[in-house]
Amino acid sequence: MQKKLLEVCLTPALLPLYKVEDYIVVIIDIFRATSSICYGIENGAQAIIPVSEVEECAAYREKGLNYLLAAERNGEVVAGFDFGNSPFAYTADKVAGKTVVLTTTNGTHALHLSRNAKKIVIGSFLNLTALSNWLKTQEENILMVCAGWKNNFNLEDTLFAGAVIEQLKGDCYVLDDPALAANDLFQIGKNDISQYLSKTSHGERLKKLGIEQDIAFCLQVDIATAIPVLEGEKLVKLA
């Protein structure tokens, strides 16, 4: 069997270095976009549409009541929107059968730059094993794209990439240096991911926003089995 590539793009700024057409791309934005997306799709959202700007999100208001609009600024739900980016908003009673328009700067940027990939799926700790098992069945190169923080490296997204690699690594894949590093960082952090990530500056920032509960939620492993996949502009449940 020919070996496949198992690689990690540490920030969207490095995506131009990859020929995304050759890969299945996994988008990772652990705090909180891709965690909320996985949870929402798991709970029966018909689709989730990621957009960059609050204004873009607001434009969906006119499309009717089946759209729920999610946007926050500085940790608060924007006035007139249905909810913010907390995964707790994506429960079945709220999202089942609905289309959610989600404002997420880093995540949308990563998605947009990856649009020519063979397929784009969404990863988070919530669907870690389901995602990894599906990836194993694909005879394709895999590129995990960390949304990062303001185009730079962050630990939480990289650690998750390392967690996927932990489940996939073996004779079938060739890892690049970022993948080796991500997997090693996961080895260091895996026994207490929350504790490991608490030392990051981003963790500090999130704590100040009062979203420790969101963070704890996003670090739950395998509470979902749905894999969101991009179809056109929409993320839907992989059949």
Next chain:
Amino acid sequence: MQKKLLEVCLTPALLPLYKVEDYIVVIIDIFRATSSICYGIENGAQAIIPVSEVEECAAYREKGLNYLLAAERNGEVVAGFDFGNSPFAYTADKVAGKTVVLTTTNGTHALHLSRNAKKIVIGSFLNLTALSNWLKTQEENILMVCAGWKNNFNLEDTLFAGAVIEQLKGDCYVLDDPALAANDLFQIGKNDISQYLSKTSHGERLKKLGIEQDIAFCLQVDIATAIPVLEGEKLVKLA
């Protein structure tokens, strides 16, 4: 005392995210440019001039016999040049009192992008402790810039950044996520750096070029105390 920043730029592609004017920059290209530069300056080279292209290097030929020209392609010294990029060429009997023009793509790129920094110094395992001790005395933010591999992340440069952080970290500095990651990777690799790096694809590539001896040389710790610093276009010994 006000805290200073201790940060790591994982590849030159991410340098635009930093305001380099606010930092002392340490350039890192372990295999082999910055190791050879540290060794050459230690051994009395008057100056080392890094250039990107073999043609630029060749142009110094006309400037006279005091210039030594170093360039290689595919692991071989380019015909008509004095030596290649092996650190073994930078011994006192060859370089003392001379100016060496060194062709190094990744390293020159990183230097060029950092040119507005407060100061630019050169790091390698060879001068690790001397460099770290000097950095400690500076009341400045520190940015370690990994030359990387084709603008992407590599393990050897990141590991070295982690080794410097290991000597500096403490109450005086605030580390960013790349710095935290670099230091954690150093913890994993430090007991046998050579073994740790042998798993990288780059390590494989270097072995094929038959430069295992160069690699072993570049991983020697603290065999030099000189710190190369950029003055104009030249790297000279920090007074």
